[in-house]
Amino acid sequence: MSVRMTRRTFLRLSAGSMLAVAGRAGAAEGGGAMTTRPVPRTGEPLAVVGLGTWQTFDVGSAPADRAPLAEVMQIFLAGGGRVVDSSPMYGRAEGVAGDLVAAANPSPPPFLATKVWTTGKVAGEAQMRESMRRLRTDRIDLMQVHNLLDWETHLPVLRTWKEQGRIRYTGITHYAPSSFPLLERLLTTEKVDFVQLPYSIATREAEKRLLPAAADAGVAVLVMRPFEEGALFSAVRGKPLPPWAAEIGAASWAQVFLKFVVSHPAVTSAIPATRRPDHMRDNLAAGAGPLPDDRLRRRMAADFRS
Numbered sequence: 001m002s003v004r005m006t007r008r009t010f011l012r013l014s015a016g017s018m019l020a021v022a023g024r025a026g027a028a029e030g031g032g033a034m035t036t037r038p039v040p041r042t043g044e045p046l047a048v049v050g051l052g053t054w055q056t057f058d059v060g061s062a063p064a065d066r067a068p069l070a071e072v073m074q075i076f077l078a079g080g081g082r083v084v085d086s087s088p089m090y091g092r093a094e095g096v097a098g099d100l101v102a103a104a105n106p107s108p109p110p111f112l113a114t115k116v117w118t119t120g121k122v123a124g125e126a127q128m129r130e131s132m133r134r135l136r137t138d139r140i141d142l143m144q145v146h147n148l149l150d151w152e153t154h155l156p157v158l159r160t161w162k163e164q165g166r167i168r169y170t171g172i173t174h175y176a177p178s179s180f181p182l183l184e185r186l187l188t189t190e191k192v193d194f195v196q197l198p199y200s201i202a203t204r205e206a207e208k209r210l211l212p213a214a215a216d217a218g219v220a221v222l223v224m225r226p227f228e229e230g231a232l233f234s235a236v237r238g239k240p241l242p243p244w245a246a247e248i249g250a251a252s253w254a255q256v257f258l259k260f261v262v263s264h265p266a267v268t269s270a271i272p273a274t275r276r277p278d279h280m281r282d283n284l285a286a287g288a289g290p291l292p293d294d295r296l297r298r299r300m301a302a303d304f305r306s
């Protein structure tokens with residue numbers, strides 16, 4: 001990736017021109033339609049606010065555990081949400097997501113993303129078949145190599161499964177900025193369709209190279225940990241919203257944090273996790289209405305640091 005190319009991509013994608021590639025779909029909570037972004041390889045629109053399942057969906061079958069999650073899923077799907085992200089690493093989460101999606105029986109169906117997280121071809125294929133069983137589907141929308149574990153083995157298998165129609169898109173993930181150089185290399189050498197990376201108003205390492213590289217390579221971006229596992233809320237506890245929050249229609253800190261993340265032009269969808277229906281509504285509302293432009297994004301990041 002050349003720096004010249006990166007700048008050109010950013011000029012093309014930034015600020016005003018971003019509206020040309022963004023669309024609207026569904027009815028987000030609180031009124032207004034959810035903003036969508038196209039998957040670069042296909043143009044398929046995805047709502048900018050998705051749903052993660054790590055920890056939150058790792059529950060048993062007790063009604064007291066399941067009921068709030070069933071409500072979370074219903075609110076998410078009715079509000080125009082599409083991407084549900086899971087992994088065999090997340091304990092019972094895939095099965096719970098599969099049960100709750102089946103119970104909601106939504107139209108259109110959600111965009112199911114999960115991961116392969118093991119070593120070896122035989123174990124990887126067995127794990128992916130088990131993910132399909134748990135998610136109650138014979139086709140996974142997005143299969144990602146979790147934390148790049150044994151990626152050399154899994155990526156050729158993912159391409160074969162894609163050709164066979166068992167998965168629709170291939171992807172790679174890693175939670176650590178120290179792995180960004182390898183993620184960046186694989187965007188082009190392995191021609192993956194998606195990359196999942198950590199990005200938040202407080203952790204902006206991905207802005208330096210990986211997000212521009214994904215845009216240049218035509219790779220869709222899912223953002224994990226947009227709230228830093230909830231730590232961002234501790235950082236602002238007791239603080240009123242800044243005056244500029246009203247400019248972007250942000251009524252909560254969650255909406256400030258999510259609008260910052262999804263306003264980056266290379267981002268396709270953020271996948272915050274929650275077990276609370278009120279938080280699901282809050283997060284969905286961030287996907288509707290105005291987003292900050294470059295000037296305000298810089299101010300948001302600076303204000304958050306101070």
Ligand SMILES: NC(=O)c1ccc[n+]([C@@H]2O[C@H](COP(=O)([O-])OP(=O)(O)OC[C@H]3O[C@@H](n4cnc5c(N)ncnc54)[C@H](OP(=O)(O)O)[C@@H]3O)[C@@H](O)[C@H]2O)c1
Pocket residue numbers: 051052053054055056085086146147173174175196223224225226227228229230233254271272273274275276278279280282283
């Ligand atoms: N290596 C990988 O591939 C990888 C690594 C990490 C994460 N991920 C994916 O990314 C997803 C998101 O990351 P994450 O789950 O680590 O963290 P996160 O989404 O940054 O934060 C989740 C935390 O935020 C809280 N929260 C959510 N909405 C809120 C709201 N509106 N107001 C206040 N608190 C709110 C949740 O608590 P409540 O339940 O109380 O709302 C939860 O404690 C994961 O679930 C997973 O799908 C992938």
